[in-house]
Amino acid sequence: MATVLEAVGRRTISELDYVGSLNIQLWATLRAMGSALPLVGNRYRWQAAVRQMLQIGVDALPMVALMAICTGFILAMQGASELRRFGAMHYVIDLVAVGFTRELGPLLTAIAVSGRSGSSFAAEIGTMKVTEELDSLRVMALEPVEFLLAPKYLAALISVPCLSIISNVCGILAGGLFMFFSTRLDPLLYFRYVLDSIVLRDVITGLIKSVAFATIIAHVGCLEGFRVRGGPDSVGRSTTSAVVKSTFLVIVADAVFTAIFYFTVKS
Amino acid sequence: MPIISIRDLVVEYDGRRILDGLSLDIEHGETMVLLGGSGSGKSTLLRQILTLERPKSGSITVKGIDITRCSMTELKAVRHSLGVAFQSAALFNSLSVEDNVALTLREHTKLAPSIIDLVVWMKLAVVGLGDFGKLHPQELSGGMKKRAAVARALALEPEILVLDEPSAGLDPIVAAELDELILLLKEVFQMTVIVVTHELPSAFRIADRIAMLHNGRFISIGTKDEVRTSQNPRVRQFLDRIPEDMTKTSAVAAYFGKYLQTPETHT
Numbered sequence: 001m002a003t004v005l006e007a008v009g010r011r012t013i014s015e016l017d018y019v020g021s022l023n024i025q026l027w028a029t030l031r032a033m034g035s036a037l038p039l040v041g042n043r044y045r046w047q048a049a050v051r052q053m054l055q056i057g058v059d060a061l062p063m064v065a066l067m068a069i070c071t072g073f074i075l076a077m078q079g080a081s082e083l084r085r086f087g088a089m090h091y092v093i094d095l096v097a098v099g100f101t102r103e104l105g106p107l108l109t110a111i112a113v114s115g116r117s118g119s120s121f122a123a124e125i126g127t128m129k130v131t132e133e134l135d136s137l138r139v140m141a142l143e144p145v146e147f148l149l150a151p152k153y154l155a156a157l158i159s160v161p162c163l164s165i166i167s168n169v170c171g172i173l174a175g176g177l178f179m180f181f182s183t184r185l186d187p188l189l190y191f192r193y194v195l196d197s198i199v200l201r202d203v204i205t206g207l208i209k210s211v212a213f214a215t216i217i218a219h220v221g222c223l224e225g226f227r228v229r230g231g232p233d234s235v236g237r238s239t240t241s242a243v244v245k246s247t248f249l250v251i252v253a254d255a256v257f258t259a260i261f262y263f264t265v266k267s
Numbered sequence: 268m269p270i271i272s273i274r275d276l277v278v279e280y281d282g283r284r285i286l287d288g289l290s291l292d293i294e295h296g297e298t299m300v301l302l303g304g305s306g307s308g309k310s311t312l313l314r315q316i317l318t319l320e321r322p323k324s325g326s327i328t329v330k331g332i333d334i335t336r337c338s339m340t341e342l343k344a345v346r347h348s349l350g351v352a353f354q355s356a357a358l359f360n361s362l363s364v365e366d367n368v369a370l371t372l373r374e375h376t377k378l379a380p381s382i383i384d385l386v387v388w389m390k391l392a393v394v395g396l397g398d399f400g401k402l403h404p405q406e407l408s409g410g411m412k413k414r415a416a417v418a419r420a421l422a423l424e425p426e427i428l429v430l431d432e433p434s435a436g437l438d439p440i441v442a443a444e445l446d447e448l449i450l451l452l453k454e455v456f457q458m459t460v461i462v463v464t465h466e467l468p469s470a471f472r473i474a475d476r477i478a479m480l481h482n483g484r485f486i487s488i489g490t491k492d493e494v495r496t497s498q499n500p501r502v503r504q505f506l507d508r509i510p511e512d513m514t515k516t517s518a519v520a521a522y523f524g525k526y527l528q529t530p531e532t533h534t
Contacts, residue, residue: 132357140371141346
C-alpha cells in the first residue's frame, strides 16, 4: 500500500513539476516576445519567426487541407445516413458548418501541427542541447528562450489560427460537394445556408481555441527539447513525448473550452 | 588583482561532491591550463566559470563581479568578455561558418553588415579558415571545426578565451597546429586564456601555469616547471602515465578475481 501511495505521490509531483515548468517557460517567453515583433523588436528574431511561419503554416497547408476535406466528407456522409431517415438532410449543412468552425477545424489543425511542428521543435532544441549549442548560446549572452522560443511561439500564434480558418473552409467545401452530388443542392444555395447557420461567435470561439492550441504545441514541444538529458536516444524519446503530450493536452484544453463556451451560452 | 578568482568552490550533484573547496587565481594575460584525468572535475569547474551551473557554496569573481550571485545584467556584461570554444565545437549546424562567427556581432553590436562581413573574414583568416566561410559545420573536418569555434569565440575580441579540450580527438599534427594558434592568439590579442585538457604535450606547450585536478581538488598549482618536478604521487602518476592497478578495485576484482587468482583451473 505504502509503495502504491509512494508511486502515486512521486508521479503527482513529477506532473506538477512539468506543469510548473510549462508556466515558467510561458511567462519567460511572453516577456521575451517583444524582441520577435516586427519594427519594434530584433530584426533577426522577426526573420526567424517568418521562417518558422513558413514551416509551421505553409508547409503544413496541403496536409491540413486534405485532412479537412476527408473529415468534411466523413462528417457529411455519417450525418446524412442518419438524418435522411427523418427527412432532415438540410441539417447536414448545419452539422458540417457549425461542427467545423467551432470544433473540427481547430482540432484537426492542432493535431496536424502537433505531429509536424511540435515534434520538430523538440528534436531541434533537444539536438542543440546534446551538442552543447544551447550552452554555446548562453555563454554568448543569448538567452535560448528569446533566441529560439519567442520566434517559434509567435509563428505558431499566427500560423495555427490561419491554418484553422483554411481547415474550416476546406471542410465546409467538402460538405458542399457531398450535398451537390447526393441531393443536387446548388452550391450557391449551400453557401447561403452555411452563412445562415454559423454566427460570428462560432468563428471567434474556434480562433480562441486555435490560439490556446498553438500555445500548448509550441511550449510542450520546446520544453521537451529543453528537458533532454543524455544522448541522441533521449532526443528521440523527447520527440515522441512532445507529440503525445501536446495532442493529449490539446484535447483536454478543447474539452475545457467547449464546456466554458457551452455554459456561457446557456447562461 | 586577478581577472578570475575562485574561492572555496563546492559543487555537488545529487549529494555527490564533484568539486571540493577549490581556490584559484588567474591573472591578466596568463594562460592557465586546467589539467586532470577523466572525472577529475575539470569540465565541471569550467561550467562553473561559464556560469552554466551554480555551485553549492563558494564564489567565482570575474573582473570583480561575483558571477555566482550577480544580476542578469552583470552576468551578460561578464559573458561579453568571455569567448568560449567547446570540446564539441558546438557550432550551429543550421548556419554557415561565417554566420556562426557573425552571430554575436549581429546580436551585440550595431556594426554595418559590410563591416561585420569584414570582421568575420578577418577572424576566419586568423584561424586559417578564410576560404571556408560559406561551408556548413558538417562539411568541415574535426580540426577545422575546432578552429571555426575559436574564430567564433574571438568575434567580440574577448578579454578571456576559454578552450575546452581543444586538441581532443585530433591527430598530433593538427593538435600541434592548434597549440601554435593558441600561442599566437595570446601574443597578438594579449588575452587571458583558460584551457581545459588532459593532453600533456599540449598543456606543457601552451601553459604559463598549470592547475592539476584530482577527485575535485587541486593537487598542484604552479608553473610548468613546478608541476613537471612535483613529487606529489598523483601528479607523478599522471605525468609518468602509470596505470592504476585495476585488480585492486572491488568491482573488477569481484568479476575477474577467480581468473586472476586461479588461472590453472581454467586451462
